Every structure is written in structure tokens, then in C-alpha cells.
Amino acid sequence: MLARILRHVARDVKVSIGDDAAVLRGRKTELVWTVDVCVEGVHFVREWLRWEDVGWRSLHAAASDLAAMGARPVAALSSLVVPRDLGRTELQALVRGQAQAARALGCPVVGGNLSRGQELSITTTVLGDASRPVLRTGARPGQELWLVGEVGLAAAGRLLLERGEGGRRCIQAWRRPRARIEEGQVLRSRAAAMIDVSDGLAGDLRQLADASRVKMVVEQPQLERALPVALSRAAESLGVAALDLALYGGEDYALVAAGLPRRRAAIARRIGRVEAGHGAFLEPASGHRIVALGDGFDHLS
Amino acid sequence: MLARILRHVARDVKVSIGDDAAVLRGRKTELVWTVDVCVEGVHFVREWLRWEDVGWRSLHAAASDLAAMGARPVAALSSLVVPRDLGRTELQALVRGQAQAARALGCPVVGGNLSRGQELSITTTVLGDASRPVLRTGARPGQELWLVGEVGLAAAGRLLLERGEGGRRCIQAWRRPRARIEEGQVLRSRAAAMIDVSDGLAGDLRQLADASRVKMVVEQPQLERALPVALSRAAESLGVAALDLALYGGEDYALVAAGLPRRRAAIARRIGRVEAGHGAFLEPASGHRIVALGDGFDHLS
Numbered sequence: 001m002l003a004r005i006l007r008h009v010a011r012d013v014k015v016s017i018g019d020d021a022a023v024l025r026g027r028k029t030e031l032v033w034t035v036d037v038c039v040e041g042v043h044f045v046r047e048w049l050r051w052e053d054v055g056w057r058s059l060h061a062a063a064s065d066l067a068a069m070g071a072r073p074v075a076a077l078s079s080l081v082v083p084r085d086l087g088r089t090e091l092q093a094l095v096r097g098q099a100q101a102a103r104a105l106g107c108p109v110v111g112g113n114l115s116r117g118q119e120l121s122i123t124t125t126v127l128g129d130a131s132r133p134v135l136r137t138g139a140r141p142g143q144e145l146w147l148v149g150e151v152g153l154a155a156a157g158r159l160l161l162e163r164g165e166g167g168r169r170c171i172q173a174w175r176r177p178r179a180r181i182e183e184g185q186v187l188r189s190r191a192a193a194m195i196d197v198s199d200g201l202a203g204d205l206r207q208l209a210d211a212s213r214v215k216m217v218v219e220q221p222q223l224e225r226a227l228p229v230a231l232s233r234a235a236e237s238l239g240v241a242a243l244d245l246a247l248y249g250g251e252d253y254a255l256v257a258a259g260l261p262r263r264r265a266a267i268a269r270r271i272g273r274v275e276a277g278h279g280a281f282l283e284p285a286s287g288h289r290i291v292a293l294g295d296g297f298d299h300l301s
Numbered sequence: 302m303l304a305r306i307l308r309h310v311a312r313d314v315k316v317s318i319g320d321d322a323a324v325l326r327g328r329k330t331e332l333v334w335t336v337d338v339c340v341e342g343v344h345f346v347r348e349w350l351r352w353e354d355v356g357w358r359s360l361h362a363a364a365s366d367l368a369a370m371g372a373r374p375v376a377a378l379s380s381l382v383v384p385r386d387l388g389r390t391e392l393q394a395l396v397r398g399q400a401q402a403a404r405a406l407g408c409p410v411v412g413g414n415l416s417r418g419q420e421l422s423i424t425t426t427v428l429g430d431a432s433r434p435v436l437r438t439g440a441r442p443g444q445e446l447w448l449v450g451e452v453g454l455a456a457a458g459r460l461l462l463e464r465g466e467g468g469r470r471c472i473q474a475w476r477r478p479r480a481r482i483e484e485g486q487v488l489r490s491r492a493a494a495m496i497d498v499s500d501g502l503a504g505d506l507r508q509l510a511d512a513s514r515v516k517m518v519v520e521q522p523q524l525e526r527a528l529p530v531a532l533s534r535a536a537e538s539l540g541v542a543a544l545d546l547a548l549y550g551g552e553d554y555a556l557v558a559a560g561l562p563r564r565r566a567a568i569a570r571r572i573g574r575v576e577a578g579h580g581a582f583l584e585p586a587s588g589h590r591i592v593a594l595g596d597g598f599d600h601l602s
Contacts, residue, residue, distance in 0.1 A: 014331060018512065019437050020369040020496060021335035026430070027327050030315060033411075034322035035378040035426055039418040068321040077336040079424050110334075113424075117340040123380050123414075123424040125336055129327070136320050195321060211319065 012074050016110035024075060024110070029129045032071035036062035040120040048161040051090045053175040054122065055097025061198065062124035063105050063179035064253040068196035070188025071130035073107035073181065078124050081117035094122070105181060130188065138192035139212035139258035141276045146191070146268035147226055148183045148255040151201050152242065155249020156234035165237060169230040177253045184255060186265050191257035199250040202293035206280040208256065215277030216258070218247075218293070220284050223271045247282070247293060313375050317411035325376060325411070330430045333372035337363035341421040349462040352391045354476040355423065356398025362499065363425035364406050364480035365554040369497035371489025372431035374408035374482065379425050382418035395423070406482060431489065437512035439493035440559035442577045446517060447492070447569035448527055449484045449556040452502050453543065456550020457535035466538060470531040478554045485556060487566050492558035500551040503594035507581040509557065516578030517559070519548075519594070521585050524572045548583070548594060 015023035038058045040046060046054075063073050078098060082091060102109050107126060150173070157174030160167045180196070187194060195208045201218070209216040220243065227246055235242035258274050272283070281290040316324035339359045341347060347355075364374050379399060383392060403410050408427060451474070458475030461468040481497070488495060496509045502519070510517040521544070528547055536543035559575050573584070582591040 015434070015436060020366040021333045021372070021429075021434075023370070023434050023436075024332040024334060026329045026331050028329060029327050031325040031327055031332075031428070032322045033325060033376075033378065033428065035380045035412070035414050035424070037380050037382060037414055037416050037424065039382055039416055041419065042417050065321040069324070071322070075334075077334065077426060079336045079338050079426075081338060081340055081420075081422055111336065113336050113338055115338050115340055116343050117420055117422060118342065119382075119418055119420045121382055121418065121422060123336070123338065125378060125380075125426040127332075127334065127428070128322075133316070133322075133324050135316060135324075 013108060013110050022075065022077065022110040024127070027129050029131045030133060032066055032069050032128045032130050032133050033125070034062060034065035035123060035125040036065065037121055037123045049175045051093035052097035052100065055094040056101045056176055058122040058124050059098050059101035059105065060177050060179045060253065062126045063107060063181065064196045064198060066126055066128040067180045067184035068194050068255060069130060069133035069135070070184045070194065071128035071133055072185065073105055073126050073128040075110045076102065076107050076124055076126045078109050078112035078122065080112065081115050081119065081121045083118055083120055086120055105179060132188070134188055134191050134194040136193050136195055136208050136211035139208060139214050139274050140192060141214060141274055143192055143258040143274040144261050144264060144270045145216060145218065145272035145274065146257045146259060146264060147271045148187065148257070148268050149180050149252060150228055151197055151252050151254050152227065152231045152245035152249045154251040155245050156231060156238065159238050160234060167234045167237065170234045174251060177251060179253055180255050183267055186267060187255065187257050190263040190265050191259045194255060194257040197250060197252055197254045197256055200248045201256065202247045202280060205256060206293065208258070209278060209280050212258070213278060215275045216272060216280045217275060217290055218272040218280070218282050219286070220282055226269045226271055314409060314411050323376065323378065323412040325428070328430050330432045331434060333367055333370050333429045333431050333434050334426070335363060335366035336424060336426040337366065338422055338424045350476045352394035353398035353401065356395040357402045357477055359423040359425050360399050360402035360406065361478050361480045361554065363427045364408060364482065365497045365499060367427055367429040368481045368485035369495050369556060370431060370434035370436070371485045371495065372429035372434055373486065374406055374427050374429040376411045377403065377408050377425055377427045379410050379413040379423065381413065382416050382420065382422045384419055384421055387421055406480060433489065435489055435492050435495040437494050437496055437509050440509060440513035440515050440575050441493060442515060442575055444493055444559040444575040445562050445565060445571045446519065446573035446575065447558045447560060447565060448572045449488065449558070449569050450481050450553060451529055452498055452553050452555050453528065453532045453546035453550045455552040456546050457532060457539065460539050461535060468535045468538065471535045474553060478552060480554055481556050484568055487568060488556065488558050491564040491566050492560045495556055495558040498551065498553055498555045498557055501549045502557065503548045503581060506557060507594065509559070510579060510581050513559070514579060516576045517573060517581045518576060518591055519573040519581070519583050520587070521583055527570045527572055
């Protein structure tokens with residue numbers, strides 16, 4: 001089954017599916033390595049997407065961690081736990097979605113594992129390389145906060161699906177997110193610290209602030225200027241604030257980085273600043289009192 | 302939580318838990334990479350072992366794939382799906398077992414992922430290196446079949462636990478298996494093809510035969526000579542044939558290799574031979590008609 005997704009095998013891969021383990025060409029640059037899981041009922045409900053989307057999302061969600069370090073994905077392994085009510089056709093569609101994502105990311109799935117279980121889960125591990133990966137620890141007072149990509153659309157899409165409402169752009173953002181690999185590589189030599197927005201801008205910013213031991217202030221007018229029109233429309237239809245979706249909705253896999261103003265890339269929008277202190281805050285308007293940002297979505301809450 | 306297991310961080314590890322991904326030192330030797338999962342109710346039942354054992358087994362089972370290629374494990378990532386009925390104490394014990402295994406294997410757990418789910422599963426990915434990994438494809442007629450480690454004990458232990466019977470050595474073999482990393486490295490320059498016995502000697506031998514496009518013949522008297530006394534005793538108590546446990550019982554993580562007689566290491570016992578043809582067979586006695594070996598335990602059967 002998994003062998004089908006191996007049309008796209010890079011020169012990095014010496015041995016793939018069919019042996020005890022995958023064998024990759026060694027490299028002198030640093031290795032950047034992550035693992036992520038999508039569990040049915042926790043991360044998705046099968047009624048909300050096609051099986052190809054489930055496969056696509058699983059690979060992009062994992063690869064996004066590499067984007068957040070400015071790394072290039074080299075290869076992936078996929079471990080599936082498959083319940084008996086998932087038929088062969090559905091499984092093939094899921095693997096097809098992984099293969100589509102693998103091609104889009106230039107990151108072949110070179111092995112994996114298949115097990116029975118009660119509950120469908122897709123665990124994806126992605127290995128990549130980067131000569132100087134961007135960590136979460138490099139943010140310093142005086143730097144700007146940058147946003148690359150959009151936030152809130154995927155959360156809006158998920159809510160629209162829950163309520164059975166339409167809104168193509170948002171629903172597509174949730175069903176087919178994209179790890180910002182190229183953008184991450186543009187930021188690699190420019191950003192001092194970086195994270196991907198998987199759980200929600202507020203929570204992920206706080207993680208970035210904690211890791212760097214600084215205070216991060218999102219300037220609300222700047223963030224609002226960065227929000228797409230589709231988000232405002234969806235927010236209105238859902239009866240929620242677009243700003244809340246942007247701050248607390250995850251799974252868009254945008255990148256947030258901190259860096260010096262003169263190093264900002266054209267793809268990055270300034271949404272705030274780094275100060276001395278700790279925590280993540282929102283400044284409603286210039287000169288107004290800042291308010292602490294609460295948690296993003298926590299898979300374990 | 303996962304940060305606790307990071308007492309043993311090798312110089313290979315530049316960034317571990319706390320960032321988007323782990324960062325490892327690059328290396329010019331080939332990278333050998335695998336992923337494996339333990340699912341509660343499929344691979345174990347919580348009544349049969351302590352939580353430390355669950356953690357220990359998960360890491361050794363994954364590392365065994367690297368042993369089978371003669372690779373040295375460098376680091377691991379652990380992705381846990383945790384149901385609500387698993388308390389903090391149990392989870393800590395599980396992670397402690399992973400840490401024990403990590404120290405024993407010289408393979409620190411440098412990151413991971415935690416998610417809610419209905420069903421407990423532990424997915425482990427292990428990255429290692431080897432300058433010339435041993436593949437499954439190198440067996441040729443004229444070579445011997447070698448066994449390193451024991452087979453059947455773990456299956457006997459599992460059956461004893463199922464039936465509530467005693468048998469310390471077998472039960473321990475199932476609860477605390479050991480990836481044969483050092484043995485794999487001894488065989489790296491000697492074996493032409495190698496596999497670890499995870500599903501059962503018969504099935505794994507057939508996979509080795511298929512990958513190398515040869516025929517493998519297990520010589521029953523040779524294999525029986527290699528079986529430990531504890532296995533015969535357990536087999537008697539269980540009312541099953543020791544040979545069946547040895548051929549069809551998995552999870553001992555012994556190594557089976559093919560190689561030239563003059564290259565055999567002292568730790569390897571000859572249990573058969575490689576011939577032209579295909580499939581895996583048993584020769585009951587010298588000169589007797591050989592019989593095809595059936596399947597080992599298949600997690601998806």
C-alpha cells in the first residue's frame with residue numbers, strides 16, 4: 001500500500017519501503033526532526049473532509065514544524081493506526097492525499113508502519129536539514145513581530161463545517177493547509193526567532209516569548225490590517241469576532257517571527273513588537289493599555 | 302513531562318524538547334530511520350505489565366529495526382496518544398520506562414508529541430547512523446542462516462500472562478525485550494542480509510527470502526539446538542510445541558542474518574542455509590523433504 005506513494009523519491013533516499021528502516025544520504029548540515037499526530041475525533045471528524053484531505057493535512061501539519069525553523073524537509077515516515085471500519089478504498093485515498101502533499105512539499109514518504117487499532121490516527125515524522133535553523137530563543141527587545149501567511153481562516157472553516165455552513169475559502173484553509181516551507185527559508189537568514197501557528201497565535205506567541213524570555217506585544221490595528229476579507233465575512237456569519245479567530249484559532253500554519261526592522265522580508269507583515277519582560281499581550285490601539293493574551297486551543301484541555 | 306527524560310543527551314543533540322523540532326548534528330555516514338507503534342489492546346494489555354515496561358518495550362521495538370541494519374541509534378522522538386483514563390502517575394511511569402530504555406540504548410528521546418485520544422498508543426521514531434547498513438536484499442545461495450538472540454520466549458511469556466500462569470524468564474522476555482544493537486554492529490561487516498524477528502521467525506525469514514529473491518531453509522535440528530531450556534519448559538506447561546513458539550512467536554527481537562560460513566561471528570548460531578529459489582522452508586531432519594513455513598503473527602490479520 002505505502003509503496004504506491006513512492007513515485008517521488010529524491011536522491012537523498014537510498015533505501016525506502018521494503019527494508020527494516022529507511023536509509024538516507026548523510027549530510028553535514030544540521031538535521032531538523034519532528035513528529036506529529038492527527039487523531040480522528042480529536043483533530044478531525046471524518047464527515048468534514050475527504051480522505052485525501054486527512055492525508056494531506058497530516059503531512060503538512062508535521063512539515064510545518066520544519067518550516068518554523070527555516071528547514072527544508074528531506075523525507076517523511078508515516079505510521080497509521082487503522083480501525084476495522086476504515087475500508088481499503090478510504091485508506092488508499094488517505095495515502096493518496098499524503099502522496100499529493102509529499103509532492104507539493106518535495107518530501108517523499110520513505111517508509112512507515114501500519115497497525116490495527118480502535119481509533120484512526122496518523123503519526124508523521126519529518127526529517128529535514130538547515131545550515132542554521134531558527135530557534136524559538138532568539139527574540140530580543142527592539143525587534144518587530146512578523147506574520148507570514150494568514151491566521152484565523154482554518155478555525156473559521158472548522159466552525160463553518162461544524163455548523164454545516166458554507167464559506168469556501170475558510171473551509172479550504174482548514175482542509176488543505178500548507179506548511180510554509182519556502183517562506184521559512186526566506187526568513188531563515190532574517191528572523192531571530194520563529195514559530196508556526198498551530199494552536200493559535202496567542203498561545204504560540206506566548207511560547208515564543210517564554211522561550212526567548214521576552215515580552216511580545218501584538219498591535220491590534222496592525223494585526224487587523226493583516227486579516228483577509230474572507231475572515232471578516234466568515235466571522236460575521238459565525239457571530240464571532242474576527243480578531244478572536246485570528247488570535248485563538250489554530251491550524252493555519254502561518255509563521256510568526258521576531259526580527260530587526262531592517263531585516264524584514266517583503267512577505268512578512270509587521271504585527272507588533274518585542275519588549276523586555278515576559279508574556280504575550282495585545283495593544284488595542286497605539287498608547288492604550290495592553291492586555292494579556294489567554295491560551296490558544298490546547299489539544300489536551 | 303517529556304523534558305524529564307532528557308537527562309541523557311548526547312553531543313549529537315543540539316536542540317531537544319522545547320522548540321518546534323529537534324536539531325541534531327549532521328553526519329556524513331548514512332542515516333537509518335524507522336517508526337513503530339505500540340497500541341493498547343493490540344500490542345499489549347495493561348494488566349500484563351507495568352507502565353515502565355510499556356515505555357521500555359516501545360523504544361526497544363523501534364530501535365530493533367536499526368539493529369537489523371547494523372546501525373547505531375542516535376536519538377528518538379516519542380508521540381503519545383493518551384486516553385483520559387490514563388492518569389498522570391501512569392504516564393510518568395511510562396515515560397520513565399522510555400528513559401530507562403533510552404539510557405540502555407544510548408539513544409536519548411529528544412522530542413515528541415502528546416495528544417488526547419480514546420486509545421493509548423505510543424509511536425516511536427528512531428534515527429541512527431551506519432556507514433554501510435545491512436539490507437534485506439543481500440542473501441545469496443551458499444550462505445548460512447544465522448540466529449543471534451533467542452526466539453519464542455516472548456511469545457511464551459505473552460501466552461503465560463494470558464493464561465495467568467508463571468514462568469519468569471519468558472514473561473520477562475516479553476515485558477523487557479532488548480534491541481540487539483551491539484550484536485547488529487558485530488554483524489554489520491559480516492552479514493550479507495539481516496532482519497529482526499518481530500513478527501515471528503517464519504514470517505520474517507520469508508520477508509528476508511523475498512527481498513533477496515532466494516530460498517531459505519531452516520534446519521530443524523539446528524534450530525532446536527538453539528532453543529533455550531526455559532522455552533521447552535514453558536511450551537510443556539502451555540501445551541504447545543516449543544518449535545511452534547520459536548517459528549511463529551514474535552517480539553523477541555532476535556536477529557536473523559545470512560552470510561558466508563567463514564564470516565560467521567561467535568555470537569551467531571547457524572540454523573539453516575540459503576539456496577536458489579524462493580520462500581522459507583523447514584527441513585525436519587537432514588535429507589528429509591522440506592515443508593513451507595506459514596505466516597508469523599500479523600498485526601493486521
